[in-house]
Amino acid sequence: MKQQLGRVVVITGAAGGIGRALVDLFATGGDTVVAVDLPDSGVLEMARHLEYPHLCLECDVSREEDILSLYSRIEERFLHIDVLVNNAAVGPDLVATSNTHVEDFQLALRVNLVGPNIMARETARRMKPGGVIANVASVAGLLANPHRNAYAASKAGLIAITKVLACEWAPRGIRVCAVAPGYVRTPMIAELERAGKIRSAQVRSRIPMGRMARPDEVARAVRFMVSVQAAYITGSTLVVDGGLMSFNQPGEAHPTVDNSRDAEPPRRVEGTHARIAVVICGAKGIGAAVVRRFAERGDTVVIVDKNGEAAADLASSLGDKHLAISADVTRESEVVALFDELRQCYGHIDILVNCAAPKGAFVLSIEDVSQVFERGLSVNLTGAFTCAREAIKVMRPGSVILNLGACADFLRPASRHTADAYNAAIEMLTRCMAAELGPFGVRTATIVPGHIRTLGVTHWSKFMSRWVARQIPMGRLGEPEEVADAAYFLASADASYITGSILNVDGGLTSNFGPSCVSKSDLTGNRLCDDDRTKLRIPGKSSTLGRKVRTAAFFDGTSP
Template sequence: MNTQRKVAIVTGANGGIGRVICQSLASAHYLIAGLDREGIDLERNMSQLGTEHRAYVCDLADDQQIQRVVKEIAAHYGHIDLIVNNAAIGPTMSATIDTSLDEFKQAMSVNWMGPLQLIRQALPWMPIHGAAIVNIASLAGVVSNPKRNAYSASKAAMISLTRSLACELAHKQIRVNAIAPGYVRTNMVAELETSGKVDLHLVRQRIPMGRLARPEEIAHVVTFLGSEQARYITGSIVPVDGGWACFNQAGNAHPAQQDIPQSELNVDSPLGRSRVVVITGAAQGIGRAIAEKFAAQGDRLILLDLNQEPLEKLRETLAGEHLSFCVDISDEQQVKQVFHSIQKLYSEIDVLVNNAGIAEQFLPLEQQSVEAIEKLFDINLNGAFCCIRECLNAMQHKAGVVINMGSINSHLAFSPRHAYGASKAAIEMLSRCLTAELAPQGIRVLTLCPGYIQTPGVVQLEQSGRINVENIRRRIPLGRLGQPEDIAEAAYFLASPQASYINGAAVYVDGGWTAFGNAGDASSPSAIYN
């Protein structure tokens, strides 16, 4: 059977998350090869998806079984387009002194070595362009907690593997990303509660959103990362934790609740109307692409920009009824006035995309003017803050989304771009603080971090000789600059109900830039293989 449909291997396909991942991918027209240790339930679950999907019994701790199963899958389907490494041994919650070395090694074997071996065996059957790998890591691989030694260590290893594989496989255009879920309502978590190892009522109080994730909230992220819409995302670790990692003070992140929240059990009701979306810096580049994407999906847009002529031209080209306002977001009074005008027309704002921003002078520090630095902060940070503050009046007590535009420069220093990097690091931390504050109200706040994107601004920097684009391409594992549409696709997904448990995360859309740490050119195999 040599099919043109994409083929996905999903491990742990019998579990709570794995089963729903299979369903989500099947809905996206993948053919599913589901792997798990037990065959009877697996056969039944796969057959419910359709006769074209197949079940494979495989213990990921056994290299020979992995090799056999991959050969069977390749022989049946002819190619493998997506691997979802979902299977894992959960935390035992045993004290270190009570944990044997065999137990510790078993977790590493299944949670890290098994996925590594599966990828190794499958690579010859993965197409050079368009294939992807999604690893299900865990927040436990990022944030340490007691009595999770082997589990957390294995998930941290999985995160590291994701980044190194992303760099190795980028020249084949095979993308590798990971998801770091927080607490998810699965049988594994239920067993921890039943055995007295976890109190889910206390767990909910520690999560800013006040609830556990539903399995489909992980599955939607898997499907997106495997899709063409995520074509410039590789080497990224996407936290799906309800804001857990953003709360670090004493006390509860969310008020106590007597019952299980309904949104932990069921999908929220559809909005029932077109969303109202405010986009700053909308006239060109990334902002324009975001506006075109949201408008094409039926959203009602309010476009803000300092440049009136291109702003009006954009509004006229978009299908649907949209508004535009010429505004300088570095002027607090103008921001207040424009949001006051918006609220006269719309009682609610559903999405704010803080895209407006400027670059800096590209001069040595002693030649940079204080005025230019202050102007940059007034737009990139202070203006974004004012827009958020004014927008919140139309988002209070309802589900809203704020997307702030960060950068790969947030934590990776670009000399002499001191002010720009500082402004983007500040906007990311602002997003995290806002998540801890606003998540109990149902508002999600995210940071979208582009790499080098081929925008009019980047073209101007190249033409003025301030950047060398050829050198930049060689530094990007995927070997190319991103397009504004790549950022627009990510922004639309993050603002959608499919990203409903992503809160406080910084999502990098950078072609693998932030994953690369070797010497040499990231896009050249010679930089990896010596």
């Protein structure tokens, strides 16, 4: 008799380091786990501590016939599958290209790329809306290094397939995402170390955080990506590398660590004391959602906004312990005074969330961009830098700086000079700070929202809302709370090995490389014809998109 107890989570490579951490995390969290690994890998022995209703099965994911047989067995027990974690992989052998056999190259592709694609296909056939597929990729698929050969190529392909499947299956309500770990203390790494192919001390010295990841740190990132808190994330790849990709200069990213250490530090448990979270531009929109999320989880929130009255109203609605401060982040003196006040009040801060992302500048002529460009960067980028600079002075190890990117654009390429420049700049600023602050135990990350349903979009016409939603694979605008969920995760102990990373919360928009519209019909099923396109107007304009517009109007796509 088929049963369905909670979510059914299929995990490949379940007997390995990250795999075992994944199995333990999902099983103890109330999910039903189907643990899958190679014959003689020890996966069947895992059934002794997993017990019923969990299921342990042998399968070689490099063989399609094995995968088809696997799903036949799963179907005998379960009605459908809710989550697939493609974790099985053949690791790098660190052999020179000239010495790499074609058979070894092809095996890596079958296990790391073709197999996960077939697993995803068979899982999607058995998924209902709300299902999630998470691919465990690697920093090797994003950052070139010698002697990686098929491993790096296959992981890069896996990241690309993540984006393609995210766009293809979003209309079916299935999300596809990826997590890209850096160096993780697993049996695979231990074997390379025993063979003399890597030296742990040298590896750690190239990582700003000064250590490898624990398997559970990767598993916790995967758990977030497949959770309901990540409901607007699809096509995105979350890098979990301790800042490895953010360090790019001669020398050490972190002081050399004793090579005799054979284990990474144990997981830090969230303290019982409330953290001090400072949210810049936190009085409304996404900022207000971030404030509410941290406050409802027990943190003490400082709401900083130019609109002091709105900040005070929000603070009073959340309870007595929260604080509202009026400040203009474009004025350095006010930022310095702000953090001096916080030092006197609390002694330190734990979290800074820079929500002052730029307003979208509708400028269709490069001749008119200078004033808009300068204003956008002054208000947002310089303000974010100044806030981060002052926050660092009152932070302690374990603290986090989160920067908010600009809303995704749907009128490319000419109309968003400020927003595009801001996103590139704030992402690089995040990475530079990760490389610099990693040795001091301070993490950074950037969240890039897509089109988010805030007060700034309420003046859109019904038609325009439909048109914009159709550019998004998931077919809808995101909610401020979905961005806030991402911020809360990145600031938590579950994200303890994430620094310098960029997380897109955009419904798959940045993964969509196809035609301008995802489908031919809007959210109500009405067809969008060419005449409708020519009628589309920019908010605040009387001209259509087909004409050259020489004036600029600000439209806030992320925070009102």
